[in-house]
Amino acid sequence: MAATEVFEPACRRAAAPNLPATEALIAAAKSLHARGLTPSYGPGDHGNLSCRTPDGCLITGRETPKDALRSEDLAHVVGREQLADRARLVYDGCRRPSTDALMHLEIYARRPDIGAIIHGHDGRALANAERLGLPITRTSARTNSLELIEETAALCARHDYVILRDHGFLALGATLDAADQLLQRWYQRASQGGF
Template sequence: MLLASLREQVCAAAVRSYRSGLVRGTSGNWSARDPLTGLVAVTPSGLPYERMTPDDIVVVNLEGQVVEGGRRPSSELPMHLVIYRRRPDVGGIAHTHSPYATALAVLERELPPVLIEMALVGTRVPVAPFATPGTPEVGEAAVAALAEAKACLLARHGVVAVGRTVEEATVTAALVEEMAHIYHLAAQLGTPEPIPAEVMEALVRKYGGQ
């Protein structure tokens, strides 16, 4: 099986995210890029996560042509490919519809730095402008927002996170949801005040590479 290890990593990240509630049904998608060949392993379209195995992960090239796999790649493949083409440092992508972060995305409201853990993502989680799902324009909007952080909210859509590996991207996506949840709870009790910009910038310099 071509890119066997990478396909196992993508499958594991997707299934684990489903089990932890970052996605429901067949929503969301994951991918990883092989640094040697440039080929991309991506989750298939419309397959329930409880049935997904590494054999179901599709291998494509950067033009989106299927190289190996018997299933259709994710409908959001164009977004993944735009990010990979524009960001050679990215080796993995996680796209989730986690509820608290997506609620902010529906409001087109960024996630401010109210927790020190934000430094692992950036100084904030910005919002990418709305683009029609399944189009390269989603990727273009995400790339611009991801210049500021390791994750962004896709307006009225969900979350996209990037990393050196698909595991790293998935951990970041989970952290964004956790911070969004805490932000929501704090907002019920009062008005969460963001950490000052100069403090966040120092924290990002110290912890942002982790």
């Protein structure tokens, strides 16, 4: 998403995360890219993926094309502090977490049943969202904002697949595989022009 700063990233340890989910996250990101679902959308936005961890979430770093992702491109968000006017996200990693990391944390907080979130750019789902009856944010996602995060998290509290207006999709699942299967189903429905 756009590079508006809605949180302040604070590095705790500048080392590539080495977690059980690291390889699965990289594999899922490369697979998404291979299917054309992470095209660049504005400067540096190639979609993002995350997995819940006991400490927070493991998420792709900023401005990381998904075809050549390495563990050095991931960030492990391990803490959140509230400052006077914004949140500070503490992370381990060589790259700052995705600009959507705060959105992912808000969704995880409201959905204890899910363990993975995938955000990508699917032009067909976007174009057919209303016809397919998909939940769509009222707020345009051309720029990131706390309002968009709040609205998106509220929609994700009730839906596993949500369209970010003018932008892309969020797919939620118990696992990365489950989230990926869900986004594939909507991709196919949107491509087929109906149910």
